Amino acid sequence: MPRLLTRLLLGASLMFAASGAALAGKDLVVGVPDNLTGLDPADLNDNLSQSAARLMFEGLYMLDENMKLQPQLAGSFEANEEATQFIFHLRKGVTFHDGTPFNAVAVKASFDRAGNPANHLKRQSLFVMIDHTDAVDDYTVKVVLKYPFGAFVNDIAHIGALIVSPKSVQDFGKEVTRHPSGTGPYEFVSWTADTLKMKKNEHYWKPGLPKIDTITYRSVPENGARIAMLQTGEAQFIYPVPPEMIKSLQNSPTITVFDEPSILVRYIALNNLRKPFDDPRVRLALNYAVDKQAFIKVVFSGHADPMDSPMPQLLGFYQKQGSYPYDPAKAKALLAEAGYPNGFETTLTGASNTLAQRGMQFIQQQLAAVGVTAKVEPLEAGVLTDKMFNVQKPEDASIVMLYGGWSSSTGDADWGMRPMLYTKAFPPVLANLAWYSNKMTDAAIEEGLSTTDPTKRAAAYAKAQAQVWKDVPWIFLSVDHDLAAYSKKLTGASMRPDQQFHLTADATLN
């Protein structure tokens, strides 16, 4: 009891002491919606933790804010024609935060660790195609693949392949997720409860950078509270900003709104094996029944773009397919033709967050206008994933219409299509929740993976996109915008199209 009392008093006094010290120096506070899950790049799958890890770690290659491949710790690479062998030439004179030199041995150790199934790391699937990695000399790494994989450089530009100091892995083992050590512009300081602190890496390999002293990630789940934080100057960058709040921030003289297209597509996966959605006319009818412009206006307050291909524009090898314009009369005619002149009843399932519920309600209203009665079923995350993936046979699927979204985390066309539109991606393997299967599409997706030749890949994905667009496995809705807001004192901050906070190495805060 006395000890508890002491702790209480201590806690209280610390609290009072802390109030004076705030706001000193150039501290960039980033307001984010959730807590981090870890900082070991090979063991992360949420955008938030990944964006934090990106400030501390670097990869051989990276995707820049426009999703373009850029060399980072590698200067260049060579690959053979079959896409089975890749040689990377590494940058010299780079050291990890813990003082370990960066070299070919470190790269090999990093890849070997992340890809070893015994380590149970969440991103091991990024490395399944690797047969072995060799350190040819101090600054040359050769990766040999088991089978051709055209998207390999994109693959290792993924956050899961960022290079971790081999010494830190030795010292901390699994705990490296709480003791991150990379080569990035910022060094880890502390991570407690909902606050992550980082400081400038004084020995960063780009001379004179970075310019911001410290960065603090603070998790603030409530949208309104996060916005208030920016307005009061407690934070300099916040994301996401709910689309309906953009208007209220646009007029502020001290705040800049970030509003750019992302690579997150919104669609409704229709169960293609189940009546009535097994009839392509029904699926086509529903695409005509939904007014995409109104959807964007109502649900996203205008801050989104209509989908015009199964892939978002910013993904490599995207090709515009056209549109299914709003035409309820045509929708009704198609439904009648398919044998549903009076529509039918169905259930629309999705997440339980506000935005998803709003989207589903809008779809419900639109379908009602063509005689389709959809019950909206918002589910808590755990239950939803269970319903989606805990399915052994396609006939057992309990979801008939899924309000979903997808963002290719590798930034490559392959991951933008294969997980949802490939026959071998039926749940529980991956997320083909439309149970869409077409041999032409499958062949095109496989073709795209089997070469590094950009023209061949482009042709393959053009074929795949056209086929999917024609088959209408989904109701194609929209492409989200990345919405964030930041203080005018901050430069070099933005959102990447994959919904991650991005800070250029030369970012400044005045």
Added chain:
Amino acid sequence: MFDYLIRRLVGTIPVLLAVSVIVFLFVHLLPGDPARLVAGPDASLQDIAAVRAEMGLDQPLPAQYLHYLGQTVQLHWGRSIKTHQTVAELIGERFMPTLLLTVFAMLWSVIAGVAIGVLSGVKRGRWVDRSAIVLAISGVSFPGFWLGLLLIDLFSVRLGWLPTGGYGSWQHFVLPAFTLGVGVAAVMARFTRSAFVEVTAEDYVRTARAKGVPERGVVWKHTLRNALIPVITLAGLQFGFLLGGAIVVETVFAWPGLGRLLVDSVAYRDYPVIQAEILLFSFEFVLINLIVDLLYGLVNPEIRLR
């Protein structure tokens, strides 16, 4: 006294055991696969199997329970599925913020509640009484998050007097502690008044009055002390509820406490954290009841402890 304490503490064991079984079944029967949730939507089956093996979820349920029980008895609570932090550490760093918030909320609300209650008890039936009661009852009638957001909008955004949320200086405590305490203050006020009025009707108070003890003396010495007993009980109960029930306030004010941790853990199906936290809450609840009983003895030594 010491015997009593021991007996009471031993008596909590079956309750805690029952809670541990219920919680275990609860989290494991809840639909939702933590491995799938942790591995993310675009994880491969290998990735998911890796996570599942890592968490020991590939074992049969009874084996998992026994393992969990064995670990819990040794105070090994395992690691969070979500963050790999040890559960003890995780709960440890969330405990102080919640405790401090609860203490501050209790402090102001009990003082204000008792003061309002006594005032309206003394001025029974007058307009002071009536308006105090309506005020108090208004307090319990607010949806908590509505009040919280309105307060942020007014005091943080429009007036700029207080921070919007987060944990740090004393300013950070004002709005959440107020929001959290409003309901308690109301209950305390209402309750103090009843207890006060009830005691006033007792014989010894009437005797004291008849003896000519001045009114103020009657209020302070005879009435209040005895009225305090049920008030303490209620305050104790409320404290228990607050410790576990600050979920909404912690979410609105971005408070890094146990309530938010619980909601996050449920969303992630973070089994070890949910189990440990609920056991902790149940233990706290039992402990608070015990402390309340002990306090009775302090306030009125005539109450014997069985």
Added chain:
Amino acid sequence: MSDVALSAPSLRSPAGEFWRRFRRKRVAVASGCVLLLLILTAVAAPWIAPYGPAAPDYDNLLAGPSWQHLCGTDTFGRDIFSRILWGGRISLTVGFVSVALGGLVGVALGLAAGFSGGVLDSLIMRVMDVLLAFPGILLAIGVVALLGPGIANVIYAIAVFSVPVFARLVRGSTLALKQTLYVQAARSIGVRAPLLMLHHILPGTLPSVIVYSSLRVGTSILTAAALSFIGLGAPPPSPEWGAMLADGRSYLGVADQIMLFPGLAIFVTVLAFNLLGDGLRDALDQRLR
């Protein structure tokens, strides 16, 4: 809440006496009238609401209060005033039905525990303790997760909340009533236990149960709103007040009316229930005049 305040109800006071005393509680009577009005408008919503509860108007999004739309419109251009009227049906139903369900189970358990005593008593009350020790919101998350979303499941989830409190309350009164002269007398002339419980003890516990129920309805409406806040409440497009409020929170500063009016509706309703319950309690317990 403060069930401890309810001492064993006086059996001597007939209904007339109670009514006479209740009538003098002006605040409580006024609250009762407000509630009556709320119930009436909820029942009459289909006839008096100017718009349908789910009728969208995409040309009139997020409009402020005006003569066309007394409380403005929401994201879909739906009339908030109409939705509040319609929503009253749901929120009040959730409140009443969940309390009735929880009360029924709780009263039965409390009666059984208090009357039989011994092992059954300990067993029931320990289970109630465990339920109480379980954070309520978590209980609700569990119920909704297991049963799926829907108004009915929200009602069950909230009913589970109320069970232990009713059980405790009724057990207390039962214990006190068991000792009263007339119950002892009835027992001595051989009245069977079930009959004794139903005819002699149950009626004695009812007044405090009624009072407590009226307080509990308010709490239940608040809990339903909190469930909606964490995304587990009534599924859309239901105009349940909590769901409207939860939807409106993201429009704070842009379209305050979406959050303000349903919040006010909840506040006024819960306040009325609480004030009514408070008055009922005072009228029942003569010592608290």
